[in-house]
Amino acid sequence: MDKWKHREIRTRNDAAELLLDMIRPLKEFYSPGHSWLIAGHTGAHYGNRAAWMEGFARVMWGLGPLWSQDNSRLPDRLKKEAEEWLSWYLEGIIHGTDPIHEEYWGDLVDYDQKMVEMAALVTAVSLSPGKLWDPLTNTQKENLYTWLNQINQKQVHPNNWRFFRILVNMMFRLLELPWSEEAMKDDIEVIESCYTGDGWYYDGNPGQVDYYIPFAMHFYGLVYARLMERKDPAQSRIFKERSSLFSRDFIYWFAGDGQEVPYGRSLTYRFAHSAFFGAMGFAQVEGPGYGVMKHLALKNLEQWVRRPVFDNAGVLTIGYWYPNLFMSERYNAPGSPYWALKAFFLLAIPEEHPFWLVQETEYPYEEKKLLSHPHMLITHDSRHHVLAYVAGQHCRNHGGCPEKYEKFVYSNKFGFSVSRGFGLSEGAFDNTLAASLAGEERYQMRYGAESCEITEQEVKLSYRLMPGVRVTSRIIPQGAWHVRIHEICTEHEIDVVDGGFSIRVESGKYEAHHVEIKEGMAAAHFPWGISKVVSLSGGTGIIVDAFPNTNLFHSLTIIPTIRHCLRPGVHKIITCVMADDSEDAMELSVGIPDVSNFI
DSSP: OGGGTTOOOOSHHHHHHHHHHHHGGGGGGBOTTSSOBOOOOOOOTTOHHHHHHHHHHHTHHHHHHHHHSOOTTSOHHHHHHHHHHHHHHHHHHHHHTOTTSTTOOOOOOTTOHHHHHHHHHHHHHHHOHHHHTTTSOHHHHHHHHHHHHGGGGSOOOSSTTHHHHHHHHHHHHHTTOOOOHHHHHHHHHHHHHTEEETTEEOOSSTTOOSTHIIIIIIHHHHHHHHHSTTTSHHHHHHHHHHHHHHHHHHGGGBOTTSOBOOOSSOGGGGGGGGHHHHHHHHTTOOTTOHHHHHHHHHHHHHHHHTSSOBOTTSOBOSBSSSBOSTTOOTTOOTTGGGGGGGGGGGGGSOTTSHHHHSOOOOOOOOSEEEETTTTEEEEEOTTOOEEEEEOSOOOOSSSSHHHHHOSSEEETTTOOBOOSSSSHHHHTOTTSEEEEETTTOOOEEOOSOSEEEEOSSOEEEEEEEETTEEEEEEEEEETTEEEEEEEEEESSOEEEEEEOOOEEOSSSOOOGGGEEEEBTEEEEEETTEEEEEEESSOOEEEEEEOOTTOBSSOSSEEEEEEEEEEOSEEEEEEEEEEEEOSTTHHHHHSSOOOOTTTO
């Protein structure tokens, strides 16, 4: 929002005030009994009632931590508001778990979305039983317990969802209520089966590593570790040790200014990406240091509140840097984006904790870092540009999976685009190879890889681009540039495009002097940055006018691209690609890397 454009967050009070500012506009969208939050009218695969309960619950990812600590140092108006929210939510919990109330959340079925939302509820109760459990009557306590305990009789997905049942049984144990030792044992075993070493998990699907590892697998593990360190010290120690290891790699997904690389699904959860650092502080795990974690968590929040991610009513929207349904998944309902409030888990850290007292510190990044578990080669430069070169990732069944996991490179400055069709404009094929049978204008990028290899020098992968077309691509970072070497074996006559970085335009039209097109080269030069592609193997430079709202960062973009027309046979294509938004962009775009050592 514009009013937050220059907002700084330095203290717990600052963060608490921001949270309350964010959720205040929601009050008019709660149901009369306060058990549902009806934040909008788009749909998700689990239907309206679960979506309304989801909206209600996800706000507790911020409120639960706020209520858990002494708020006496907050300004009086904010203390009063926090208490009003507590009263509101007690009423909502009472009605939502009362089977004879019209706003009853409903009985659970196998794999129910409401299982996801139980996590925020039970975490809040576990943090503040004196505020959210003790005030309930015996009947109300029985209703809450009975409603939550349904999860112990239902089937739960074998991925991060198992933590939802773990957290429910954690709450039961903390309150000395009957709990399922059998379910807890089985769920821990599933989580253990997803562990791959060095602090890394996958999320139920081997070959899929994304922000669910920090803001789900580790986040929940850290909550458990802190709250259960007396009752289950062995497992708590394991979760803490793994998170400390993981932090050494995960920190490379962020620039020093707090801006992260967009990658994978559920990007509409936005600032939840930095929630891991607050959870680390809460669990008293220092990782890279409290000063570094505090710096990234607060700077990331500051980055996000300066973007138009709220609608005119003040509701957090589905989208990324702006409202955008095209990039959403089938499980994104109007209240879903409030998963982002996990970033406010740092409110569960007392004011006197070193996390809040220490001076913020910027992490001393290496220029190039190989992260073997997520199959990424990541580069950092002095201009806070982070590039993640990826191979071997694959995801199914969520929407836009090839674009979210399988492009050659992902940038925290230029984002990426999600296709809306098969033509070049609607396909918006930035940072990927796409092919069509000659003349058909029906392009597609790869989906899956047959093999991949990643080293500190390059990323290499082999894949089928389309039936009858096999490709081996080598991606070699070279400073602001990177080199792509593709060996293409095709049985058909095909049109192939090698897309560069999307770059923002101010309107659907742009002046001729902003673009440069000639044989084997295409570039876009704007005051806010440069995107350029140069072919060393022929081809034609073109500028693709991407369909509106395909890019995650900007609603209107163009994509400098190289196009080749290939006959059946074996071909080698070499493309040099760069993009930069700094004052040095023009200087960095002059010349191309020396590729003689790579061919």
